[in-house]
Amino acid sequence: MSESKLRIxxxxxxxxxxxxxVILKTFADPRMTELCTPVIYGSPAAAAYYRNTVEGLEEPVFQSVGSAREARRGRVNLVPCGETSAIEPGVGSAEAGRAAVEALRRAVADLREQQIDxxxxxxxxxxxxxxAEFPHTGHTEFLAAELGGEPLMMMCSEVLRVGLATIHIPVAQVSASLTKDRIMCCLxxxxxxxxxxxxxxEPRIAVLALNPHAGDGGLLGREEEEVIRPAIVEAFERGVLAFGPFAADGLFASGGYARYDAVLAMYHDQGLAPFKTLSxxxxxxxxxxxxxxTSxxxxxxxxIAGQGKADPASMRQAIYAAIDIVERRRRWAEWTRNPLQPFERDRGGRDVSVRDLPDTEKEE
Incomplete structure (x- = not known):
């Protein structure tokens, strides 16, 4: 349990x-507010609509707040935003898209100002x-533009972690997007x-090939020999425990992925198809x-929208993961704030921490 009651x-x-x-089903369990202080960004009207679609739901009681600053511990807080003129489950519409973006922008503004953790x-x-107002191809790209940094999409579970060298681009553009520098940066x-x-x-990372059979020595493609393998070799020489390139079908079918702490996939479906099957x-x-x-x-x-069939398990796991990662980052910052200074012998000098041995203990 988080003692700090992080605002999520x-x-x-x-x-x-x-x-x-999935939000309503997640917070129908009152124990969730013992783990964190939730701050939901969305439409009260939409929340009320979906309450009526789930039979037997123990309804969470929302605390309406003007901003995350007003969030109360022990309550499910709701920042009203992202309204639409009508709720139409299962129907994609520009108005629904605008409502989703409005809620996201409001939340990211609070995240940037550290009003939520x-x-x-x-x-x-x-x-x-x-x-035109939201020219991004997904959450990841938008967050990179708003928050800076070098985003890497990673899928995580107790079974497997998969990072992606390319994200939301057409398959026809994958090969041209893979460079030695790109793969080394991702590693x-x-x-x-x-x-x-x-x-x-010190994590061990398996790197997938792009082509079938890892290119078969160049017979089925040159990316492995000209781009991926050189990137792995240089990254390894720099201290990254990277191995491969492995044919994706063989690594996952044999269970070989379990010997590594993460897998770096070359494109979206190469990583997500096995991940979602296993996790x-x-x-x-x-x-x-x-x-x-997280998400x-x-x-x-x-x-299945509006039918009461959605499984909230992945939403719960996303909340748990967010709490765990925030707390690990804080511990990491503490551990690395004042690293030990190197010994004199590491700088080529005499190690003054070791006393001279008495003459009687010196080797003959």
């Missing part, structure tokens, strides 16, 4: 998707949110996050930012 911001996502349903985002529809970011965000002393309640974490952001690993699920 949660956005409503698309009001026509399953975001509100971490952000958990319910899913939105990338097509409906995209506009550096992944290693840093595994150390400070997950408490792994149905996984979490999407944006590593490399100065602030902590459930599912989308808006228009096909």
């Amino acid at each position: 911001g949660i956005t409503q996502g698309d009001p026509n998707g399953i975001g509100w349903e 971490a952000l958990v985002t319910a899913p939105f529809d990338k097509e409906t949110v995209h506009s 550096d970011w992944l290693r840093a996050s595994l150390k400070q965000d997950f408490g792994i002393v 149905p309640d996984g979490v999407n974490f944006t590593a490399g930012l100065g602030r902590v952001r 459930p690993d599912h989308g808006v699920a228009y096909d």
Whole structure:
């Protein structure tokens, strides 16, 4: 249990998707407010609508607040924003997209000002949110623009962690986007996050190939020999415990991924398809930012929206992960604030901490 009662911001996502349903089901359990102080950014009207779609739901009692500064411990706080003229479960619309973006912008402003300790985002529809005012292809890209840093999309569970070298781009552009420098940077970011965000002393990282059979020595593609392998070798020489490139099917089918602390995939579906198969309640974490952001690993699920069928497990896991990562980062900052100075012998001088042996103890 978190003794600090971290303030965790949660956005409503698309009001026509399953975001509100998984939020309501999550906070129907009163124990959630013992773990953190939740601050939900979204529409009170949408919350009321979805309360009526879930039969037998123990309704959380919302505390309406003007901002995260007013959030009360032990309550489910709601910052009203992101209203729409009508709620239409399962229907993608520009108005629903605008409401999702409004809630996200309000939450990110509080995150930037440290009024909340971490952000958990319910899913939105990338097509409906995209506009001249929101030209981003997803949450990750928007957070990078707003918060700075070098974002790395990472999928996390108790079973597996997968980082992505490329994120939301067409498959036809993947090969051209993969450079030696790009892969080396991703390995550096992944290693840093595994150390400070997950408490792994020196992580081992498996790197996937791009082509079938890891290119078969160049027969099925040259990216492995010309880009991926050189990046792994140089990263290893710099201290990153990176290994590969491995054919994705072999690494996952054989269970070989379990020997590593994380896997670096070359493109979105190469990493997410096996991850979601092995980890149905996984979490999407944006590593490399100065602030902590997580989300459930599912989308808006228009096909079941408004039917009371949505599973809140991934939303709960996203909240747990946000709390854990914030606390690990704080501990990491304490541990690394005043590192021990190197010994004299490490600087090439005489080690004054070791006394001269008496003549009787010296070797003959």
